[in-house]
Amino acid sequence: MDYGIQVVKKLCPQNKYPIKCPFTRTPTRVVIHNTANDAPAANEISYMLNRPEEVSFHFAVDDKGAVQGLPLDRNAWASGDGRGRGNMEGIHIEICYSLSGGERFCQAEENAAKLTAGLLRQYGWGLDRVCKHQDFDGKYCPHRTLDLGWRRFLRLVEKNLTENKKEEMKMDYAAFVGYMERYRQEAGRAVSPWAKAAWEKAEQAGVLDGAGPGLPLTREQCAVVLDRLGLLG
Ligand SMILES: [Zn+2]
Numbered sequence: 001m002d003y004g005i006q007v008v009k010k011l012c013p014q015n016k017y018p019i020k021c022p023f024t025r026t027p028t029r030v031v032i033h034n035t036a037n038d039a040p041a042a043n044e045i046s047y048m049l050n051r052p053e054e055v056s057f058h059f060a061v062d063d064k065g066a067v068q069g070l071p072l073d074r075n076a077w078a079s080g081d082g083r084g085r086g087n088m089e090g091i092h093i094e095i096c097y098s099l100s101g102g103e104r105f106c107q108a109e110e111n112a113a114k115l116t117a118g119l120l121r122q123y124g125w126g127l128d129r130v131c132k133h134q135d136f137d138g139k140y141c142p143h144r145t146l147d148l149g150w151r152r153f154l155r156l157v158e159k160n161l162t163e164n165k166k167e168e169m170k171m172d173y174a175a176f177v178g179y180m181e182r183y184r185q186e187a188g189r190a191v192s193p194w195a196k197a198a199w200e201k202a203e204q205a206g207v208l209d210g211a212g213p214g215l216p217l218t219r220e221q222c223a224v225v226l227d228r229l230g231l232l233g
Pocket residue numbers: 032033034078079133141142
């Protein structure tokens with residue numbers, strides 16, 4: 001999956017699943033956090049995996065990229081709501097360097113917005129699936145992101161969503177020809193029930209050749225059809 005930023009996997013070893021991510025689940029949302037620390041993403045993930053407590057999250061994101069520590073189809077212990085929807089259904093993203101803030105925090109937030117947009121695309125979710133830790137247990141987290149403005153962060157995510165959509169809409173000629181060929185195959189496959197009787201008559205009478213029932217008629221094909229009907233003298 002291409003999230004538009006570098007994602008390094010440093011996944012939890014299976015023998016630690018019972019403490020870090022005991023449940024398999026289908027995620028339904030993204031939950032945003034701030035680390036309240038000044039360590040880079042790789043350190044946050046190693047620390048998370050090594051500490052013996054039930055504390056865990058899926059990604060840490062810094063100014064360079066993201067590090068993934070948990071598989072997305074397993075829960076995390078991140079939003080303080082026990083077996084509630086935050087922990088059980090959220091994909092938890094920790095944004096690094098929030099203690100001191102500054103340029104590297106802004107860049108980390110920018111990367112987290114890209115990762116979030118990538119996850120929304122991956123799961124076919126809208127912006128309404130982006131939550132904050134605070135939504136689940138009231139804790140003021142992601143603290144610096146909230147200080148700077150939650151709607152501003154959502155707009156960052158949205159900007160990355162629409163930019164990626166524009167990218168997807170760009171099509172070169174080769175891709176266009178490929179899509180046309182797929183269209184021709186689909187549209188040319190079967191005669192609609194309402195047209196079946198007439199289609200067979202036209203074919204038997206030699207007016208049409210029986211190919212591509214759902215495809216449009218070009219003007220040159222039209223001229224040939226008119227000629228076959230004897231209408232052109
Ligand atoms: Zn949090």
